[in-house]
Amino acid sequence: MISKVLSAIPCGYEGKIIEVEGDTNRGLPAFNIVGMANRTIDESRERIRSALVNSLFSFPKDKLIISLAPAELTKTGAYFDLPIALAIMVTSGQLLQTDVDGRLFVGELSLTGELRPIRGAINILEAAKKIGVKEIYIPESNYAQASLIDGIGVIPVKNLKQLFCHLKGSTKIQPNLDVVKNTKTDDSRTILDHIKGQNYAKRALIIAIAGHHNILITGPPGAGKTMLAKAAVSLLPPLSAEEMLATTKIYSLANATDDIVRERPFRCPHHTASLTSIVGGGSTAMPGEISLAHLGVLFLDEFPEYPRSILESLRQPLEDKCISITRVSQKAHYPADFMLIATMNPCPCGYLGSPDHECTCMPTQLLNYSKKLSGPLLDRIDMIIEARKVENADLLKNVGDSRVEHNDAQRLINNAMTSQRNRYGKTDTYNSALSSHQIAKNLKISRPATQLLIQASNRLGLSARAYFKCIKVAQTIADLEMASEIDASHISEALQYRQKPHNV
Numbered sequence: 258m259i260s261k262v263l264s265a266i267p268c269g270y271e272g273k274i275i276e277v278e279g280d281t282n283r284g285l286p287a288f289n290i291v292g293m294a295n296r297t298i299d300e301s302r303e304r305i306r307s308a309l310v311n312s313l314f315s316f317p318k319d320k321l322i323i324s325l326a327p328a329e330l331t332k333t334g335a336y337f338d339l340p341i342a343l344a345i346m347v348t349s350g351q352l353l354q355t356d357v358d359g360r361l362f363v364g365e366l367s368l369t370g371e372l373r374p375i376r377g378a379i380n381i382l383e384a385a386k387k388i389g390v391k392e393i394y395i396p397e398s399n400y401a402q403a404s405l406i407d408g409i410g411v412i413p414v415k416n417l418k419q420l421f422c423h424l425k426g427s428t429k430i431q432p433n434l435d436v437v438k439n440t441k442t443d444d445s446r447t448i449l450d451h452i453k454g455q456n457y458a459k460r461a462l463i464i465a466i467a468g469h470h471n472i473l474i475t476g477p478p479g480a481g482k483t484m485l486a487k488a489a490v491s492l493l494p495p496l497s498a499e500e501m502l503a504t505t506k507i508y509s510l511a512n513a514t515d516d517i518v519r520e521r522p523f524r525c526p527h528h529t530a531s532l533t534s535i536v537g538g539g540s541t542a543m544p545g546e547i548s549l550a551h552l553g554v555l556f557l558d559e560f561p562e563y564p565r566s567i568l569e570s571l572r573q574p575l576e577d578k579c580i581s582i583t584r585v586s587q588k589a590h591y592p593a594d595f596m597l598i599a600t601m602n603p604c605p606c607g608y609l610g611s612p613d614h615e616c617t618c619m620p621t622q623l624l625n626y627s628k629k630l631s632g633p634l635l636d637r638i639d640m641i642i643e644a645r646k647v648e649n650a651d652l653l654k655n656v657g658d659s660r661v662e663h664n665d666a667q668r669l670i671n672n673a674m675t676s677q678r679n680r681y682g683k684t685d686t687y688n689s690a691l692s693s694h695q696i697a698k699n700l701k702i703s704r705p706a707t708q709l710l711i712q713a714s715n716r717l718g719l720s721a722r723a724y725f726k727c728i729k730v731a732q733t734i735a736d737l738e739m740a741s742e743i744d745a746s747h748i749s750e751a752l753q754y755r756q757k758p759h760n761v
Contacts, residue, residue, distance in 0.1 A: 268380075
């Protein structure tokens with residue numbers, strides 16, 4: 258008897274439907290899985306056998322063949338444990354084919370028949386919904402993420418026994434809605450009021466967040482560069498429903514969490530991280546840190562300490578807001594619409610130009626340090642500012658739980674984002690994402706502002722990209738002031754945020 262059970266796997270940022278077929282024939286007892294299955298799936302035979310037997314179901318003693326179609330698609334992971342077990346139960350007569358028709362099953366089995374969570378649950382649900390599947394059965398631990406997808410029935414399963422009773426109609430599975438309510442928030446986040454002084458840097462940070470501009474903060478050790486970066490994520494608006502789905506989808510693919518991602522990501526990989534961990538890749542083209550920072554902040558502390566290969570790999574996603582990962586057997590496209598916040602010291606020892614400390618760096622060290630940041634990379638960073646040292650006597654002034662400065666900044670940012678939504682007619686379009694054509698079409702620049710920008714760009718030798726980035730930053734400044742057009746004062750302030758770091 259031949260059985261057919263629908264399943265699916267994540268494939269890059271999408272999902273692929275897999276048909277699990279089972280057949281028993283006369284011959285010596287055997288259990289074979291065919292269809293480009295990797296070692297993980299091949300080893301699932303013993304897990305499935307033990308799960309069935311320990312759940313008090315019988316395992317056929319005939320020659321058993323399981324086929325995973327389409328055969329040319331490479332399959333990996335433990336997604337097929339549950340559908341293979343059900344296919345075996347149908348071929349052995351313990352279930353009817355009608356019990357599994359029109360439904361999709363996915364999940365990893367333990368030796369006792371319990372279901373363990375899988376990664377990429379949202380990809381699988383989207384693929385199932387696309388082909389018209391009405392019900393999908395997943396491990397209970399994945400139910401919170403699966404609840405983000407509307408228009409498809411999601412049944413969370415604990416174990417094989419529970420699923421068997423549900424399919425036979427004796428005991429229906431009732432989803433536990435409490436697992437969806439993971440509304441934990443981090444109350445210890447850094448806010449602007451925690452940072453003493455740095456008014457110039459705070460102003461620049463507010464502009465960067467309001468327009469989603471990339472920013473590089475330079476300054477000596479202890480100036481507050483890291484605190485400024487950490488305060489950025491608390492100034493960003495909360496995730497919308499669609500953004501929550503997109504962020505959770507990526508985190509599920511990376512196996513980073515089984516819950517819903519409700520807050521904007523703040524990713525801060527160490528400078529010793531590998532290129533694959535930052536960009537993504539590996540044998541199965543997994544998402545990297547730049548995709549995990551999607552719709553949030555990618556914080557790169559000690560920017561020049563990262564290998565040159567990693568820094569240059571940021572150039573394409575900074576422009577395109579996505580990353581393409583190509584491997585021999587797979588090509589994946591992941592979103593990477595992040596806001597880059599980078600920090601750096603003026604030199605390796607950190608005290609170049611400091612009036613209080615003498616710089617101990619050799620000329621060759623300064624040269625090698627500056628070479629880490631190429632011109633094309635700096636050209637893609639909208640704002641470059643300097644955070645100066647705060648006097649120790651000012652650090653403990655007005656210490657408390659005040660949120661006045663932070664709340665004022667949030668109000669300004671929300672107003673600026675509302676102006677951008679009204680101007681462009683989209684909720685996810687910021688000034689930083691405008692093309693040169695869109696700038697000419699949507700933005701109003703006064704004649705004095707245009708003349709000032711032309712003069713400054715000629716004197717400073719700005720590239721075409723830097724020229725347009727100046728206009729985008731100026732538009733964000735105008736939005737913060739609720740101005741109807743870009744004025745000379747906005748251009749003048751935007752030009753202040755194009756200063757190059759020391760020795761670069």
